[in-house]
Amino acid sequence: MIDKRLFDLPGMKKYVVILGILVFIQAIAIIAQARALSIAIVNLWNLQSINTIIGPIIVFTVAFLARHLLTVAENHVLFPFVEKTSGDMREDLMAKIFRLGPAEIDKRGTGNIVTMALEGIDQVQTYLMLVVIKILDMSITPWLILLYVLFLRWEQAIFLFAIFPVIILFMIILGLAAQSKADRQYEGYQWLSNHFVDTLRGLPTLKQLGLSKRYADNVYEVSESYRKETMSTLRIALTSTFALDFFTTLSIAVVAVFLGFDLMDGKVMLLPALTILVLAPEYFLPIRNFANDYHATLNGKNAMSAVMDVLHEPEMSQREVLPDLKWNDDSTLKLNQVSLTYPGSKEPTLKDISIDVKGMHKIGIIGASGSGKSTLINLIGGFLSPDGQNQISINGQPLPHLNQANWQKNFLYIPQNPYLFHATLAANISFYVAGASEAAITSAADKAGLSDWIKTLPNGLNTMIGEGARTVSGGQAQRIALARAFLDPNRKVLLFDEPTAHLDIETEAGLKQDILPVFNNHLVFFATHRLHWIGEMDYVLVMDHGRLVEQGIPDQLAQRNGDYVKLRSEMEAADL
């Protein structure tokens, strides 16, 4: 019920001590407030003059103000700490995401990561603010009050103390109910909300099938059945809250009634009796506050777990093994029997891949879908780590993986859908080259065949593109990625992953003419299933079910009648 991780947060102990002292003083203020109020009431009850209550009222006022000022003070004390902790957590998360790279994003989904960094951390902040003070309040205030009541009249103190385990019992039931509620209902809720979004997204399909109108009732029915289910789980949670509520409220009533009888018998005076009665709700208040906010804090707790999960995710270390590198005609890249298994998968996606590359080449990677082309490109790009150690080497230097800062300075990666940042066209082109001159950018754009398009843009190279700005067609996006390659003469390695598969044939034909020149004097890895690219390659890797089944010069492979020939014949269309 109480999150132990909270007290392990760096620097938390100091704050717990300070806050503990404040809460302690606050509890004394609460007792003083009750005592002063009771004195004033008893004086009036004794029909004493109004002057006799001036003193108690002043004490009451001061204690009351002190109590609430202390609440503000507690928040003031804690907030900078919470702000720093959550702020650091956010920065750590961002840094971690950067280090984990795109593979992690694929695993968790962009939306999830963004929500976690934004709303998740906010929820953690709220959680920390709420829960720390509440826990301290619960562990200090009731006991001080109880001690005071004991001093006034031990019978009531024992009653109040005896009722506490009952309350704790119901708190635990509440906790369990809340847990299962949180789990089950959250699942149910996720399911429903997914179902709803699922239905909305599938609307075009429903419309195609002429079912869209009829489906409205289905939406309603699913939602209604969810309501009934929720209500039944909610009932459990609410019932335990009810029990908690019931016992505390009834305890106050019982205390009042017993005090009444004792007063009648003259066993107690009005002042201590009244003080006890005023203090009884205060005794239960912290634990009730805690229970009331319990559900509200669940989100924060879950968010914190999710963030912690990401922060504890293992990452590829040893990113600096490779010494400074500038790929040239004499550089070598060797893969020796490399296998790669995705986490959670039993079968390796790449099996025993061995490649030996020296200098500048144009290497095509072909194979049916699912053969491991993209995985191989991702391995070369260092986004994925191989199963074994030191099976890869560059210039003879054995490397654990290719997520090497100095290797990454040497290549450009051009996927099927190059990502365009929400920035100007010029900034997008010069993303890899800090401080590129406008002339250089213009020239690169020109080589990539963007000039005609740029002329039609309102602000030329300074036009904003990307999400929420001017949309860019798939062909233009490829050209922008290409311009990056033209702009940066230092990156001699180019990794292409199906750059033209989704383009229409005319755009593809046009783009090809502009891509070809960049191949010169570069080491190119080009994964594709578009056959015409093979003609431009001087070396081909044929992949099948994760294995490198054939490799060699295209013309030689064509004569061998092996996997290469088989694959080509399956892909190729007939004569017209």
Added chain:
Amino acid sequence: MKNLKKTFENDTWVMPYLRKYKGLLVLVLFLGFMTFFSGGALMFNSGYLISEAARQPASIIYIYVPVVLARAFGIARPVFRYVERLTSHNWVLRIVSDFRKKLYQTVEQKASAIQRSHQTGDILSILADDIDHIENLYLRTVFPMVIGWLLYIFMVIGVGSLNWGVGLLMLLLLGIITIVMPLASVATNGVREFKQHQIQHTFYTNLTDEVLGLGDWLISGRYNDFINLQKKPIKSIAALRKRDHYFQWWRSFLVQIVILLTTLVLLVWSANQFTSSKSLANWVAAFALAIFPAVSPFVNMSQGASEWPVYKRSIERVNALDDGGVQPVEQTSLAEPFNQLSINNLTFKYADGNRNVVKNISMTIHPGEKVALLGPSGTGKSTFLKLVVGDLTPSDGQVLINQQNILSLQDVRSSLFGILDQQPYLFDTTVMNNVRLGNVNASDQQVKDAIAAVGLKDLIESLPDKYDTQVQEAGKRFSGGERQRLSLARILLQDAPIIILDEPTVSLDPITEKKLLDKVFELLHDKTIIWVTHHLAGIAHVDQVRFMENGQFDMQGTPQELYKTQPRFRQLYDLDRGRV
């Protein structure tokens, strides 16, 4: 206030449901009121009880009624609270069901059967969130506010009936925390909320941008730029949040000061009012003790009110959906089987566009004909398809089926067109249910036959749950090619005379593509087919190829003809099959 009026002016999302579930609403408010009333009454009664008991009356009879009442209120408070929470949650969830249906229907009206991207998914998630917001509007703002006001009125009248002067003071003092401060909170928070929303939006967009482009960031090695880009918005959010927190703390403190003043007023008043006799003096403790539980619902009213701007935005957004309904066209149906699709001088311009996307296109398609449509993205192919099926109304010209305008055939459209698009949607249910969507009256055997026809029988029957296998979210249980085949099975069951293929193979590899196309044209050999495609694989299946450029057709003819006579076509075809 003006703002409030504006929000609800054309409201169809909040008010109608308040009216629809009036009875339950009144019950919720009553129960809420009784909860706090009982809480106050318990302490009021207890105060009186012990004061009276302390006088040591001769008989227990004198305190008998308060003793019984103490127990009664002690039980009543939690019971009322319990029932209130159950009722209000039930009420809200009931409304949510209505909301979902309504949102669905609203979106349904505007949805098009021709859909290229799934980007709209984000908008839909936002709308789904809006519904949750409106749910919270009731639970966190409306109910507590109204219940608070009821108690406020009750207390003012109660005290006022004993002493109108003190009643007036209560009216003013408690008015500060129940009316003035909530209003002030809405005003301050409205501005802040707006700002925060903007900053968060920037942060959100930046962050999404960064995460989506993470590969590029990583390769570029620009770690510091990556981290620094977020620093500014994070800082501004933190600053705003800080101000927000401070505001809340001091506002709560202010509420407490008003409560203190109220308590003092009541104490002084009771000191004057009730000290004339011993029996009257017993009421002093009653009033003094009742204050704190009685004012407890007021403490959170400002907070509830300050959440209003969030809700307001949601309400406005869902209400905005209702705007711009489509002009209804009188619907009819075809008496005879499909015999001709004629497209006459079709022209279209988007309402917010400045050029014609489709320019004066005419063509006639007879039953059994197969037409392929090619062209770069943005030339109007999908707009053309939307016009053909009647999702868009042409600016000029018309689409006729058997001389009937397509716009008047919308109710029977699914019996005319079957559509296979880029990413046919599989719903998160079983294979059987998904395929049966093609014809909800189809028998299990017919569904199985359709699945066998598309060549998936062996695959499906090899799965542990066979035809009851869950396809999972968006059909991810199956590969792209398999999803296309399942949708094709759906179309077979649908059995419409005209089939529209909207780039169904764009995300498939050439081997899968070839197999799928062969299957499609084999199974649909007697249908009329309009096929939008991005390259020339499988083009031999059609009778006619048309290239579209800037909303018009330029090159057209049979594939064989074009290959012989058009060098451009020949070059593209050879490129497509890798012979360059």
